[in-house]
Amino acid sequence: xxxxxxxxxxxxxxxxxxxxxxxxxxxxxxxxxxxxxxxxxxxxxxxxxxxxxxxxxxxxxxxxxxxxxxxxxxxxxxxxxxxxxxxxxxxxxxxxxxxxxxxxxxxxxxxxxxxxxxxxxxxxxxxxxxxxxxxxxxxxxxxxxxxxxxxxxxxxxxxxxxxxxxxxxxxxxxxxxxxxxxxxxxxxxxxxxxxxxxxxxxxxxxxxxxxxxxxxxxxxxxxxxxxxxxxxxxxxxxxxxxxxxxxxxxxxxxxxxxxxxxxxxxxxxxxxxxxxxxxxxxxxxxxxxxxxxxxxxxxxxxxxxxxxxxxxxxxxxxxxxxxxxxxxxxxxxxxxxxxxxxxxxxxxxxxxxxxxxxxxxxx
Ligand code: PLP
Numbered sequence: 001x002x003x004x005x006x007x008x009x010x011x012x013x014x015x016x017x018x019x020x021x022x023x024x025x026x027x028x029x030x031x032x033x034x035x036x037x038x039x040x041x042x043x044x045x046x047x048x049x050x051x052x053x054x055x056x057x058x059x060x061x062x063x064x065x066x067x068x069x070x071x072x073x074x075x076x077x078x079x080x081x082x083x084x085x086x087x088x089x090x091x092x093x094x095x096x097x098x099x100x101x102x103x104x105x106x107x108x109x110x111x112x113x114x115x116x117x118x119x120x121x122x123x124x125x126x127x128x129x130x131x132x133x134x135x136x137x138x139x140x141x142x143x144x145x146x147x148x149x150x151x152x153x154x155x156x157x158x159x160x161x162x163x164x165x166x167x168x169x170x171x172x173x174x175x176x177x178x179x180x181x182x183x184x185x186x187x188x189x190x191x192x193x194x195x196x197x198x199x200x201x202x203x204x205x206x207x208x209x210x211x212x213x214x215x216x217x218x219x220x221x222x223x224x225x226x227x228x229x230x231x232x233x234x235x236x237x238x239x240x241x242x243x244x245x246x247x248x249x250x251x252x253x254x255x256x257x258x259x260x261x262x263x264x265x266x267x268x269x270x271x272x273x274x275x276x277x278x279x280x281x282x283x284x285x286x287x288x289x290x291x292x293x294x295x296x297x298x299x300x301x302x303x304x305x306x307x308x309x310x311x312x313x314x315x316x317x318x319x320x321x322x323x324x325x326x327x328x329x330x331x332x333x334x335x336x337x338x339x340x341x342x343x344x345x346x347x348x349x350x351x352x353x354x355x356x357x358x359x360x361x362x363x
Pocket of ligand 1: 012076077078079080104150152153154155174175176177195196
């Protein structure tokens, strides 16, 4: 770690690969021999077009997807997708069917409910979202327009470890907090979206990776910018795109490729997660994980300490050890360590060592 930096465990905006930040810094004033910064260049300029196309191609390549899928760059955060998805695809006859596995999954459902086109396929609310509903717990409505999942629940620290069989109903997933963190059979999904500010770049762009056939189906009655078909037809360039964010996402995708792709990300992410979960599991109950073991996230590790006073002390002392952003979300309390792709293994080890030391000093 560089002397003036910390290990950043914030849930998002989150840590980015240092190499990527340095690369962007080096070319900040004169991007691609244009004599302009990427912040200043026209989105119609050929130098920008190269960035746009390469980012799309690298993302699709990493995901192993072909020409039947398109990558869109949208704005308004993943939260806007919660609304535009039901607007584009759901109706009273063909509702959106939602798996409620945490707070963002529930927010997505609420938008569909507001429009009168949402229903619940499963929920783990009764168990405080400690677990991911299993295949047997899902009620698949064959008339549904889609089944919507939140693949990684950033706040509760749970993650899907299987791809549900939706019996032919299109499968939609919010992957905001685990996008490109591991290989998956992405071809089983019809529509994937992710706010990029966790694993992939700065806040300001949302990736949509979806079947072209589906994206083309937006109702013509929707305002232009709310239709996915507009983004599809205009290659996400109908209006001014967030060029800097897309440029950074492109750099992160290229970085993932250079590291060896999603299989290497998964290997590293599992290793980091096991170091931190081990510190919880070997603490004689001092640390209590929020998630059930079989639903644990590789991205966000959530845990509590014996009391809130100790939790405050933990956060303060962690910072003295250059471990930043470990405070949990207010709805779960306790701690949350976000260990996305760019968190180095050494960061997870530093956190686990600090946890051991803190436990010994405070039990
Ligand atoms: N979905 C998930 C899984 C998230 O973690 C978040 C943000 O933390 C969101 C959606 C909301 O994203 P945005 O802030 O981009 O609207």
